Amino acid sequence: MALLEVSDxxxxxxxxxxxxxxxxxxxxxxxxxxxxxxxGESGSGKSVLTQAMTGLLPSAQISGKVIFDGQDLIxxxxxxxxxxxxxxxGMVFQDPLSSLHPYFTIGSQIVEVIKTHEPKTPxxxxxxxxxxxxxxxxxxxxxxxxxxxxxxxxxxxxxxVMIAMALVLSPDFIIADEPxxxxxxxxxxxxxxxxxxxxxxxxxxxxxxxxxxxxxxxxADRAMVMxxxxxxxxxxxxxxxxxxxxPYTSGLLRSSPVTEETxxxxxxxxxxxxxxxxxxxxxxxxxxxxxxDERCFTSRPTQRxxxxxxxxxxxxxxxxxxxxPKSEVDDFVTNAHDRINFHTFPGxxxxxxxxxxxxxxxxxxxxxxxVHVLKGVSLSLEQGDTLGLVGESGCxxxxxxxxxxxxxxxxxxxxxxxxxxxxxxKTDEWRRMRRNVQMVFQDPxGSLNPRRRVxxxxxxxxxxxxxxxxxxxxxxxxxxxxxxxxxxxxYNRFPAEFSGGQRQRIGIxxxxxxxxxxxxxxxxxxxxxxxxxxxxxxxxKDLQEAFGYTYLFISHDLAVVRHVCDRIAVMDAxxxxxxxxxxxxxxxxxxxxxxxxxxxxxxxxxxxxxPNREVVVETPGPAILxxxxxxx
Amino acid sequence: xxxxxxxxxxxxQAPAQVVQRSxxxxxxxxxxxxxxxxxxxxxxxxxxxxxxxxxxxxxVTGHLYDAQFRDTGLTPQGLPVGPNSEFLLGADYLGxxxxxxLAYGAQVSLLVGVLAALIAACIGVTVGLLxxxxxxxxxxxxxxxxxxxxxxxFLLFALALVSVYGASFQMCLFMVVFFSWAVLxxxxxxxxxxxxxxxxxxxxxxxxxxxxxxxxxxVLPNLTEPIIVYTTQLIPSAIVFEASLSFLGxxxxxxxxxxxxxxxxxxxxxxxxxxxxxxxxxxxMLLLTTLAFNILGDGVRDALDPKAGRRLLxxxxxxxxxxxxxxxx
Numbered sequence: 009m010a011l012l013e014v015s016d017x018x019x020x021x022x023x024x025x026x027x028x029x030x031x032x033x034x035x036x037x038x039x040x041x042x043x044x045x046x047x048g049e050s051g052s053g054k055s056v057l058t059q060a061m062t063g064l065l066p067s068a069q070i071s072g073k074v075i076f077d078g079q080d081l082i083x084x085x086x087x088x089x090x091x092x093x094x095x096x097x098g099m100v101f102q103d104p105l106s107s108l109h110p111y112f113t114i115g116s117q118i119v120e121v122i123k124t125h126e127p128k129t130p131x132x133x134x135x136x137x138x139x140x141x142x143x144x145x146x147x148x149x150x151x152x153x154x155x156x157x158x159x160x161x162x163x164x165x166x167x168x169v170m171i172a173m174a175l176v177l178s179p180d181f182i183i184a185d186e187p188x189x190x191x192x193x194x195x196x197x198x199x200x201x202x203x204x205x206x207x208x209x210x211x212x213x214x215x216x217x218x219x220x221x222x223x224x225x226x227x228a229d230r231a232m233v234m235x236x237x238x239x240x241x242x243x244x245x246x247x248x249x250x251x252x253x254x255p256y257t258s259g260l261l262r263s264s265p266v267t268e269e270t271x272x273x274x275x276x277x278x279x280x281x282x283x284x285x286x287x288x289x290x291x292x293x294x295x296x297x298x299x300x301d302e303r304c305f306t307s308r309p310t311q312r313x314x315x316x317x318x319x320x321x322x323x324x325x326x327x328x329x330x331x332x333p334k335s336e337v338d339d340f341v342t343n344a345h346d347r348i349n350f351h352t353f354p355g356x357x358x359x360x361x362x363x364x365x366x367x368x369x370x371x372x373x374x375x376x377x378x379v380h381v382l383k384g385v386s387l388s389l390e391q392g393d394t395l396g397l398v399g400e401s402g403c404x405x406x407x408x409x410x411x412x413x414x415x416x417x418x419x420x421x422x423x424x425x426x427x428x429x430x431x432x433x434k435t436d437e438w439r440r441m442r443r444n445v446q447m448v449f450q451d452p453x454g455s456l457n458p459r460r461r462v463x464x465x466x467x468x469x470x471x472x473x474x475x476x477x478x479x480x481x482x483x484x485x486x487x488x489x490x491x492x493x494x495x496x497x498x499y500n501r502f503p504a505e506f507s508g509g510q511r512q513r514i515g516i517x518x519x520x521x522x523x524x525x526x527x528x529x530x531x532x533x534x535x536x537x538x539x540x541x542x543x544x545x546x547x548x549k550d551l552q553e554a555f556g557y558t559y560l561f562i563s564h565d566l567a568v569v570r571h572v573c574d575r576i577a578v579m580d581a582x583x584x585x586x587x588x589x590x591x592x593x594x595x596x597x598x599x600x601x602x603x604x605x606x607x608x609x610x611x612x613x614x615x616x617x618x619p620n621r622e623v624v625v626e627t628p629g630p631a632i633l634x635x636x637x638x639x640x
Numbered sequence: 641x642x643x644x645x646x647x648x649x650x651x652x653q654a655p656a657q658v659v660q661r662s663x664x665x666x667x668x669x670x671x672x673x674x675x676x677x678x679x680x681x682x683x684x685x686x687x688x689x690x691x692x693x694x695x696x697x698x699x700v701t702g703h704l705y706d707a708q709f710r711d712t713g714l715t716p717q718g719l720p721v722g723p724n725s726e727f728l729l730g731a732d733y734l735g736x737x738x739x740x741x742l743a744y745g746a747q748v749s750l751l752v753g754v755l756a757a758l759i760a761a762c763i764g765v766t767v768g769l770l771x772x773x774x775x776x777x778x779x780x781x782x783x784x785x786x787x788x789x790x791x792x793x794f795l796l797f798a799l800a801l802v803s804v805y806g807a808s809f810q811m812c813l814f815m816v817v818f819f820s821w822a823v824l825x826x827x828x829x830x831x832x833x834x835x836x837x838x839x840x841x842x843x844x845x846x847x848x849x850x851x852x853x854x855x856x857x858x859v860l861p862n863l864t865e866p867i868i869v870y871t872t873q874l875i876p877s878a879i880v881f882e883a884s885l886s887f888l889g890x891x892x893x894x895x896x897x898x899x900x901x902x903x904x905x906x907x908x909x910x911x912x913x914x915x916x917x918x919x920x921x922x923x924x925m926l927l928l929t930t931l932a933f934n935i936l937g938d939g940v941r942d943a944l945d946p947k948a949g950r951r952l953l954x955x956x957x958x959x960x961x962x963x964x965x966x967x968x969x
Contacts, residue, residue: 413846414846415846438848440848442846442847442848443848446846449839449843451839454838455842457857457862459861459862468849469847469848472848472849473847522847
């Protein structure tokens, strides 16, 4: 018998704007001792599902059955659930900083978990158990570190502490909700290895939630793919990767930079995720699906179970069609050259666009030791180059970008933009220089002023630098919006009315407004969902092909950089340790850090022969429940 | 939904979009559901109408606000008459019509309350913006000045000022403003310091925007919510402030009536013992007006609070629970 049997679970979250239909009829079993993955983009309902199962969403309306070891969790009393959580169900959350209490030592926090569930344990014994557990998850000097506070641990160490806390009572299963998303790739790998090791040693069942299908490839046994609250496909991980039966699974794989190993364009999934306020009459994925026909829009797909254990909710009875990636810049661009005052960057042929020589940057705070962020960085970019700057958090890559963009002064060294030394520029000279360098920021939510309309945001640089106004400005902004694939009719909207991907397009349009020679992208896609990521990456590529911009692309993710950049510079602790052509880095990394980074970001995918699948059962898919029926 | 199958076009259209409301629309949308705030808003509207109609009341009753009706307003013993058909709210110790005086008092209270709150908000926002955005010595000077204002004992200061320059409407306004802006200044400074670090400010800098442009276009619009909330909360405190000054004879100069003065009249020689209407009507007006502004201020704060949505939900759930259990047994 399966440890966990979930059948027909619906979760509705009432909000001020209406009812959010977060989960729409998911059913799955988790066998004892297996690792079960739940994959989906943001808003797919994956976290809500597990939180609702364990009674962590008191305001949600839930219906369905969640049988954990013979007991229904949905109808269980809050006190019963509280006793189960921690004791038999452990949890690890995404952000290891905010899920540990900053005022208590980690020792007392682990001891508290033990004492809550086993009040008779003597304190000394509890501390010993805590120390043993910390030792097991690989924290050196465990018994001494019990007295340390969470801030004295690094991010990866904190996540180990969280895992120790979740495992200390040897629960039957643990739910890990994006446990590695907030961590650097190399740390990510360590945490995944640790979870796999713990599962081997303690026989714990793991439910692992992730937005990243490839992350589960080497880790999970089976996985469920969710989209907009609907279960799309469930099955053994090897089948999902090698023979996706659902068009969404296939689309997800093809848009992920990790699974597509060539330098070619990625294939994004067109369109954007739907709002969960409405309940679609048919398949939730139909509006973005290349294979959708009328039936997909009007009635819920049936559920088919194949003989290899794959369960898929789809009307499509053949393999999903592979669509060709369409161009992100359309015909408009091909004849736009003269329309947006396209020029060929005069005076730039013979000299590099950027030349950074031996730049040092030190932050000095009054009371603390000076922090050396950049220790002698040199790089140069020729016209039309795309350089990827890759490194882990805190290595100084963003600081370097800001120094080049003139947002922070350097301590020593020289930065030349188009042959001109920028160190000695006066304020108004810098203002003119900014026409040549523009930045696209990481956070598409934080980098747009929420109180200004999109037209004003994109038009700002034209207004400041070229003094444009009125109809001229409006015309230019509309062209820019069209250029990056936004509807020019949305000129008067506020940023909050756009999705993450669209906001990043706004950010790109703003940066392109002045037709700068150099564009600096600071992690432009790391806040976006995989399918949207691919759209933005393709847009960047197409724009460069059309206009010949020079790109400096900053990222923590080697796989993403691979699809855009010609050359890659690897940065570690304020220094550039290796610069080489992209394929050279992947084929023949030189520096140990590059090797480590590469090893951590590549996940082996289990191979599988082409199966001769046969449908075992075909049943109607989950019903459409009225709002009032959910939560009985 | 399950009966009539929608067409393809309808199905594509169906996903509802979350519409971003402007902050004023949002404020109204949430206030509308808050009964206490709505009642307060209606009451404030009535007080404003009352104040605006003061000259009209004067004409209708034929009683000028400073006219003394020694024959009809005072009893033969020289005591004020109680509420009757001629003096709806009674008369005061000089035989003046309380209703008319109350209406003129409302004018003064609202004028001082709103005007002082607006001026104080402007000063507070300016000081907060400058101190928060520029930091360094600008911040040091302005913040210490704010501390200095907050540390002054206001009553001593008011006594000293009035004894030197004499009481007047302007002096009263000045004192209320002087002691009201500091809190707002501190709040705005803290908000600006946080906003300054946001990426969109950095983005504007990277476009070459000038500092005044960043402050006015990027920072200021994002302060709308604290400014609205704190200004609505400044009004009642300014009204009470003015009333206390007038009560002590440091505020509005007679014969112009103000609520504080009228309360002071009622307490002089224990007049309220024989003419309780003098105390009750004025006291109630002051109390209800400040209460209404306070409730409205609270309502506005809740309505603009992003976390308020959850409280609203909790309320919804409480309402739904009984029905749900009945339906499913």
